[in-house]
Each structure stands twice: as structure tokens, then as C-alpha cells.
Amino acid sequence: MxxxxxxxxxxxxxxxxxxxxxxxxxxxxxxxxxxxxxxxxxxxxxxxxxxxxxxxxxxxxxxxxxxxxxxxxxxxxxxxxxxxxxxxxxxxxxxxxxxxxxxxxxxxxxxxxxxxxxxxxxxxxxxxxxxxxxxxxxxxxxxxxxxxxxxxxxxxxxxxxxxxxxxxxxxxxxxxxxxxxxxxxxxxxxxxxxxxxxxxxxxxxxxxxxxxxxxxxxxxxxxxxxxxxxxxxxxxxxxxxxxxxxxxxxxxxxxxxxxxxxxxxxxxxxxxxxxxxxxGGVNHKDLLTRKDIISKDNSNGGIILVGSHVKKTTLQLEYMMNNIQEIEFIEFDVSKVSEEGGLESEVERVLKLLESTVLDGRTVTVYTSRKLLQVETEDKNKILEASVKISNSLVNIIGKLSVRPSFIIAKGGITSSDVGTKALQVKKAKVMGQVKPGIPVWMTGDESKFPEMPYVIFPGNVGETSTLGEIAEMLIEKGEANDDHQ
Missing domain, CATH: 3.40.50.10840 (Putative sugar-binding, N-terminal domain)
Structure with a gap:
């Protein structure tokens, strides 16, 4: 109907x-x-x-x-x-x-x-x-x-x-x-x-x-x-x-x-x-601010990882690219999945750029190519497997990271799950609350790759066109004066 x-x-x-x-x-x-x-x-x-x-x-x-x-x-x-x-x-x-x-x-x-x-x-x-x-x-x-x-x-x-x-x-x-x-x-x-x-x-x-x-x-x-x-x-x-x-x-x-x-x-x-x-009888909690999330002890930049391909995510990415000059953008080429060893070399290329930029105190967005991956099969499991290979490669960037970022935002359900469990090796996390309606923040556990680090889990299909940019802009502000404006 x-x-x-x-x-x-x-x-x-x-x-x-x-x-x-x-x-x-x-x-x-x-x-x-x-x-x-x-x-x-x-x-x-x-x-x-x-x-x-x-x-x-x-x-x-x-x-x-x-x-x-x-x-x-x-x-x-x-x-x-x-x-x-x-x-x-x-x-x-x-x-x-x-x-x-x-x-x-x-x-x-x-x-x-x-x-x-x-x-x-x-x-x-x-x-x-x-x-x-x-x-x-x-x-x-x-x-x-x-x-x-x-x-x-x-x-x-x-x-x-x-x-x-x-x-x-x-x-x-x-x-x-x-x-x-x-x-x-x-x-x-x-x-x-x-x-x-x-x-x-x-x-x-x-x-x-x-x-x-x-x-x-x-x-x-x-x-x-x-x-x-x-x-x-x-x-x-x-x-x-x-x-x-x-x-x-x-x-x-x-x-x-x-x-x-x-x-x-x-x-x-x-x-x-x-x-x-x-x-669950969960009590209301106000949206988190930069002061709630970011540690003053870390002067490195943050990382935003965009894996979701839904239209809303693409619009949010484009808005951020066009409106926030403080962020560096690195495209992860998903077409490399069809080349022998292509994804591995792409991971190394992106990782090198990412680490040097984060160490400079600048926030970096790594995003998968917006062109949808074309897989020559109707087999749903094979289509899913190709997507997972790309997601795993994106996750490997965080897994190989030797620089502790001030925060990580992962955009997309599969991406955010794999970053949390595989790359950050979280076994148990505490949900701090939401940074925007429907957008939660984990505080990673002591066993994780980067203990006590804020990890923003941003669903692919949530938020307005400007929401990703607004969160990024809020988190990358520096200094006490900026905190007072939250």
C-alpha cells in the first residue's frame, strides 16, 4: 500500500x-x-x-x-x-x-x-x-x-x-x-x-x-x-x-x-x-558542552570519521566543508577495494597525513568517497562484505593511530561501532549523554587504546544539515573564553 x-x-x-x-x-x-x-x-x-x-x-x-x-x-x-x-x-x-x-x-x-x-x-x-x-x-x-x-x-x-x-x-x-x-x-x-x-x-x-x-x-x-x-x-x-x-x-x-x-x-x-x-527510567540530562567533553590536557586536534553514505550525511559533510575553515579534509578512496592491496596502501597514505595534522593541533575529517561503491553482484551478503572491507580499512586508520586526538567523531552506525570496538578496543564504555539530540557521547574505558577519551557516535540518518558542523565547531574551539559561550 x-x-x-x-x-x-x-x-x-x-x-x-x-x-x-x-x-x-x-x-x-x-x-x-x-x-x-x-x-x-x-x-x-x-x-x-x-x-x-x-x-x-x-x-x-x-x-x-x-x-x-x-x-x-x-x-x-x-x-x-x-x-x-x-x-x-x-x-x-x-x-x-x-x-x-x-x-x-x-x-x-x-x-x-x-x-x-x-x-x-x-x-x-x-x-x-x-x-x-x-x-x-x-x-x-x-x-x-x-x-x-x-x-x-x-x-x-x-x-x-x-x-x-x-x-x-x-x-x-x-x-x-x-x-x-x-x-x-x-x-x-x-x-x-x-x-x-x-x-x-x-x-x-x-x-x-x-x-x-x-x-x-x-x-x-x-x-x-x-x-x-x-x-x-x-x-x-x-x-x-x-x-x-x-x-x-x-x-x-x-x-x-x-x-x-x-x-x-x-x-x-x-x-x-x-x-x-x-x-529504563532514565532521567533527563541537558546537552553536553565543550567543557563537559574536552580535556584541557590535550592540545592535539580531533578526528572526524565519515563512513555513512546516506544523503543526510553527505549534506552534513558538504556543509562542514563549505563553512568551517579550521578543519582539514582527507578523502579516503573507496574504489581501491577493487585493487589488490589497494585499501592497505590507502590506509597508509591517509594515516600519514592525519597524524601530522592532528599533532599540529588541527582537526581532520577523513571521509569516504561520496560516489556509491559499485559491486557487480546481486548477492546481498557480498555487497555487505565489500562495504565491511571498506569500513574495516577506515577503522584501521584509527587502529594504527599513534597520536592521541582530543576527540573522535564517527559518522555512521557500522563505522562508529567498529571504531569503538576494533580500533579503540573498548570493552565497556560509559554513556556521558548527548551532544545534540540523538547524538551520544561515550567516555572510553581504562582498557581502551585511548582511555578516558570522548567518543562521539553520530548516526548517519540523524541531525540537520548543519549539525555535524556545529558539533565540530564547538569541540575545536580553544580556551576558557570560548567555553563561556556554550
Whole structure:
């Protein structure tokens, strides 16, 4: 079904009426929820709404046990599965499920499992949640009644209205199936209606008519009995589509959801970044400033790594090139992937330029050629493998870096994940907060290549045209006087 774009003013038709009461009720409900919340993140951008939480970049029993023992009720595990093949993804999720079950038994602590996916609907769905369900039910005394689908993400302009998922472009809401994200060579789709999208991604196994729909009318009328009844009646791992255009909707839904959980109903969740923030009870934190992020002890320049090829990233890169003279730009030639040893020599060329410039105290942007890589194959896995080779080469630049930069910004999900885990060798990071809405900052752990270094994780599909440039400009300012202007 082709859906029409809408003017963003349509969101104003839905009125918030009882915000204080909803917040108070949610706080009481969360206090009743004595569970560890585990968020599996298919790239590092899922932390884009939270602060003061831990992110583990591997999923051994030891790491998961540490997460369970934290005082905080929620932690993230970075799977980076969007960069993996289907077989690799299934194996990773099988191992994670087995280890979570083991730790849950050891600690006697129940858990809630969230599969944090892309707010523009890309990723290994329904493979990931299907694998988690099968492994946990096989090894543990849990029976999952359904799967909750909630891709709403306000900070990125992703809204679900009348069961259709939209992406904000300026003043328009464009159906997700009509956007560039739906044309993804690995994770493409055509449906914008979330019921039809689930049916499409499951190759018809999940039927539109079998799904449960939590409407905005249900939520905004505070029709708690209706919502709870719908959730309690779900069986057979059917999908529950949750409409949302504001955090207010997520809060009302979560209030109802917790009642069902307390009655013994179990769900797995496939959501964007908004839901973990609400069910995790994460407090609001103001945007980070330069003073929060940059150490005065390091006079070297910063590094901005741009790997994402979505249109928004390219526009942000072009804006930065045209408007910020303080930054040096180095193009990484992706066409070298077709030459024997080409990528290796390109890494050495870029690294030499990068190190000398950063040592001079100047910030450098390394970006992949904007021309899309042409791979002569229709095999999705081979296309993905070529992209990963390029990403790995970009990451190797940071891995071989001998100069500590004052900060690193990585643009793009796969790029930022691999820089964090492979190049910076982070095993556990702390989420400091956000530098702009939807753009999180890690503080790297003691075990990493550059301990206690700020690492900005910038999703490819988030922000306005000027956002990357604004962040860079703020971070490269020097001196106390500049800090006072934040």
C-alpha cells in the first residue's frame, strides 16, 4: 500500500492532557518492575537517548554478569549485527540468549530483553528476535506471548501514526517505505504500514490481520483497560504495533505494559531508542558542552570519521566543508577495494597525513568517497562484505593511530561501532549523554587504546544539515573564553 506524505502540523491534532499524572503513575510502575533491562544494540546509536548507563561491547558470561550486578537497572550490549551476515547474526544472538539465561539463573534476577533496531526500519528483523525467543524458551522457563514493535524516535524525527511509520524531512512526514532508507541494498523494504512491513519482512509468515494495534486514540484517551486487554490477549508471538508521536505516548503505553508484565505476561521488544529510555527510567540530562567533553590536557586536534553514505550525511559533510575553515579534509578512496592491496596502501597514505595534522593541533575529517561503491553482484551478503572491507580499512586508520586526538567523531552506525570496538578496543564504555539530540557521547574505558577519551557516535540518518558542523565547531574551539559561550 502506497501511503501519502503528511505535513508535520498533523501531529498538533493530538493533545497532551495529563502529563503530570502520567509521569507520577509511570514512576510508581517502574518501582514495581524488579527486573534487569538488557538492550541489544545492532549498532552503537541505540544509546542516543540515555545517559549514565554502561555499554558492553562483548557478551561473555562475565560481562553480562557485571551488567546484572550493576546498581543501574539497565545496560546495553553492542552486537553491531547490522554489519553481520544472517548466519553470523543468528549465531551471535543464540550465544547472547544462552549467556543471559545462565546469568539470570546464577543471580536469580529476572530480565527484560529489548532488541534495539533502526528507527528507519533497517536491520536483521525478524531474525534477531526470533532467535532470541527460540533460544530463551528452549533453555528457560519463559513463554513469550508476543513481540512489541515500536520504531518511534522523536529526536530523529521518526513517528508512527495510523500504523504507518514516517520519517521527518523538513516540514513533511514521508512514509518510511518511500525514503532512501527503504532502498538499502541489504535491508531494503517497501511497506510503510508497520503491519505490512512485518508481513513483508517475515515473507508472509506474520499476517497483517493477526497483529495487535495500539492506536494513538487508545493512548491519548487514556483508555488503559482497552490497551491492557489487547496486550493480555496476545498469543503465539504475534506482533503488537505501537503508534507513537511523542514520549508521552510511550509513557502511557509503558504504564499499561508493566501491569501486564506483573500479571505474568512476557514480551520481546523490537524498538528504536525511545522505549529503552522510558522503561529504563532514565532521567533527563541537558546537552553536553565543550567543557563537559574536552580535556584541557590535550592540545592535539580531533578526528572526524565519515563512513555513512546516506544523503543526510553527505549534506552534513558538504556543509562542514563549505563553512568551517579550521578543519582539514582527507578523502579516503573507496574504489581501491577493487585493487589488490589497494585499501592497505590507502590506509597508509591517509594515516600519514592525519597524524601530522592532528599533532599540529588541527582537526581532520577523513571521509569516504561520496560516489556509491559499485559491486557487480546481486548477492546481498557480498555487497555487505565489500562495504565491511571498506569500513574495516577506515577503522584501521584509527587502529594504527599513534597520536592521541582530543576527540573522535564517527559518522555512521557500522563505522562508529567498529571504531569503538576494533580500533579503540573498548570493552565497556560509559554513556556521558548527548551532544545534540540523538547524538551520544561515550567516555572510553581504562582498557581502551585511548582511555578516558570522548567518543562521539553520530548516526548517519540523524541531525540537520548543519549539525555535524556545529558539533565540530564547538569541540575545536580553544580556551576558557570560548567555553563561556556554550
Amino acid at each position: 502506497n501511503e501519502a506524505s503528511k505535513d508535520i502540523s498533523i501531529l498538533q491534532n493530538y493533545v497532551v492532557t495529563q502529563e503530570k499524572e502520567v509521569d507520577e503513575a509511570l514512576k510508581k510502575q517502574l518501582n514495581k518492575l524488579n527486573r534487569k533491562i538488557i538492550v541489544l544494540d545492532d549498532d552503537p546509536t541505540g544509546i542516543q537517548t540515555v545517559n549514565e548507563v554502561s555499554v558492553y561491547t562483548e557478551w561473555s558470561k562475565e560481562s553480562i554478569l557485571k551488567g546484572f550486578k550493576e546498581k543501574n537497572n539497565m545496560f546495553f550490549i553492542l552486537t553491531n549485527s547490522r554489519a553481520l551476515t544472517e548466519a553470523e547474526t543468528a549465531a551471535v544472538h543464540k550465544e547472547i540468549a544462552e549467556n543471559i539465561v545462565w546469568v539470570s539463573r546464577e543471580t536469580g534476577k529476572e530480565f527484560i530483553l529489548i532488541s534495539r533496531g533502526d528507527s528507519t526500519l533497517r536491520g536483521h528483523f525478524p531474525l534477531e528476535t526470533k532467535t532470541l525467543r527460540e533460544e530463551i524458551e528452549k533453555n528457560f522457563d519463559i513463554k513469550y506471548s508476543g513481540e512489541i514493535i515500536m520504531p518511534f524516535f522523536k529526536e530523529g524525527g521518526r513517528y508512527t501514526l495510523d500504523n504507518v511509520h514516517y520519517v521527518k524531512y523538513d516540514s513533511s512526514l514521508v512514509p518510511a517505505g518511500e525514503t532512501e532508507f527503504s532502498k538499502d541494498k541489504t535491508f531494503g523494504f517497501s511497506s510503510s504500514h508497520l503491519g505490512e512491513w512485518c508481513q513483508e519482512k517475515s515473507n508472509g509468515k506474520n499476517k497483517v490481520q493477526d497483529m495487535v494495534y495500539i492506536t494513538l486514540e487508545d493512548l491519548r484517551s487514556h483508555n488503559k483497560d482497552v490497551i491492557i486487554k489487547k496486550l493480555l490477549e496476545v498469543e503465539n508471538f504475534d506482533k503488537i504495533i505501537v503508534n507513537a508521536i511523542d514520549y508521552y505516548d510511550v509513557k502511557i503505553f509503558t504504564n499499561c505494559l508493566i501491569d501486564c508484565i506483573l500479571e505474568g505476561k512476557e514480551f520481546i521488544y523490537r524498538t528504536a531508542a525511545a522505549f529503552p529510555k522510558i522503561i
